[in-house]
Amino acid sequence: MIQDKKTIASTLFVLISFVCSAQTPPPPPSGPGPVGLPLPIDNGILVLLGAGLIFGIYKIYHLRKKHI
Incomplete structure (x- = not known):
């Protein structure tokens, strides 16, 4: 008991404690980002593209192997 x-x-x-930490007010919004400068692409996008490429090669290989 x-x-x-x-x-x-x-x-x-x-x-x-989670509820108390959620009660803090959000920070004020910042101004707009710099004009004309491209935003950086995160490395996660590159990993995702690499994984898609590897998966595509794998699928093509197995489809061709099945038809032979």
């Missing part, structure tokens, strides 16, 4: 009370108290403490 005491263990259940400790578990419930710990869970409530964690949940209350």
Whole structure:
């Protein structure tokens, strides 16, 4: 019974801390970005394109192997 009370108290403490941290006001919006300068492309895009290329090569290889 005491263990259940400790578990419930710990869970409530964690949940209350999340709620309290969510109550901070958002920072004021910044001005528009620089005009005419391209935004950098994240490295995640390059990884995604590489994975798509590898998957495409894999699928083409297996389709050709199946038809031979």
